[in-house]
Amino acid sequence: MSEPVVWLTIFVLSVFVGIEVIAKVSSTLHTPLMSGANAIHGVILLGAVIVTGSTDSTLALVVGLVAIVLAAVNMVGGFVVTDRMLQMFTRGPGARRPRKEAGE
């Protein structure tokens, strides 16, 4: 296979995997799902690191560093906020007791 065809194959298969995986998510979890998918595309941080690390012009360096900051906000913030939401769906024993005792 030629290289572009390999990439196309990976792309098409990923589309199907994406749809298959989402089709089973209950509407209860749609908000965390959106946020979790959001966090995953923050992996553009990887691309930002690679291009910034291989540049020699000052302007490009500054632009690259801005891209890194933005991508890191996206990735780290996205995973943390998703975790915060999902924490509320864990139903451990006594998970909901403390607040009630506090009389809230």
Next chain:
Amino acid sequence: MIPTWAQLVYLACAIGFVLALKGLAGPRTARAGNLVGAAAAVVAVVVPFGYLDLDHVPLILAAIALGSLGGVLGARRVQMTQMPQMVALFNGVGGGAAALVALLELEHMGASTAEFDLAATAFTVVVGSVSFAGSVVTFAKLQDLMTSRPIVFAGLPVAFGVALLATIGLAVWVVAEPGVPTGVGLAVLGLLIGVLLVLPVGGADVPIVISLLNAFTGLTVAAGGYVLGNVVLLVAGTLVGAAGTFLTLLMARAMGRSVPNILFGALRGGSTLGAGTASDRPVRSAGPEDVAILLGYAERVIVVPGYGLAVAQAQHTLREIVDVLGERGTRVDYAIHPVAGRMPGHMNVLLAEAQVPYDQLVEMDDINGEFPHTDVVLVVGANDVVNPAARTDPAAPIYGMPILAADQARQVVFLKRSMRPGFAGIDNELLFDPKTTMLFGDAKESLAKLLAALKGL
């Protein structure tokens, strides 16, 4: 060339992202899945330090630290009610980052670069910029920095069309004669398109657009992965693009809307522009004591919680009321509309935060048959999800959206601040129905008075 070991690690990271989304299929596996995804992302970012001789490493690490700090602080401080705008903001900065990465790539490209690579780069610049600008506008709308109502001006469709044509022209130019200045021009046009795309979207449709922009960012990351020859970016971006598109369609269906209608409905005129002012038609209102009597002697009560409840932080008082009613022998459930709150499933998150028992939350399809046998429906801070106009008024922006059949119950009690319409900006006929009682005031205060009155029965 990327060494084989690094490619294998990238493959493992891609699997990690698939597992992260797969984990979200159920509440029990969701958190673990998210952690797997986070771990995969961290590993993926560390890998290039291992095989590339990167320059400026201290600066890069400092930038990562700065961004991570910002992300953590934002994610920790945001309130659950503000979650949709936070997702929008994170998505926007991701799109912006992808556009900047593509611009930097353009610097290394020349006439000898394959045309498809150049086209993919141009795509990333444009769509990343659209996602950034569009997300900033949705953030401003949801954060009340600007009106959440559709903004349409006379020349908007023309401006949009011109910007789109100019973008295509400039993209062709970039492919023919690659250069950073043209790339910057593409980015500026992308920003303009992003703003023009989201301005006419209003009210309850804004979260759907966030989901769509999320999918856009995914696709830009995928295109960026192709340009950089990096498989983990391609897979992660494509996954998010496909998942986001699918989720957007699901959300639109839950609201009985089509995506083109959401994006361009306001341009075609009137129908998504609801009333923004309060109606002065007469309604029946009562005090907390009257409502307490209504509830206290009912056999069957259904509570319809809405965003207003969560904003007032009144969930705990509501829960106490439900407990008191339960002790008096009344059967009480919460009816959850799929788009209650600001996003699908948002209400589940808000009530889970308030420690409302999970099994008392009944989904719309399961509870709708019960309303005709229900004595009192207590609507707290919700409006659009019980608006019969969704069934009866083809001109209403929410027409076709499945609703909770509160209008079929014997009595309806609305807890509302005022007669102002809800998020969708339209009047609710149910408010003027003879069987409806209004209890005006802040949800938290009203519920506290109601609780006191119930205890005194």
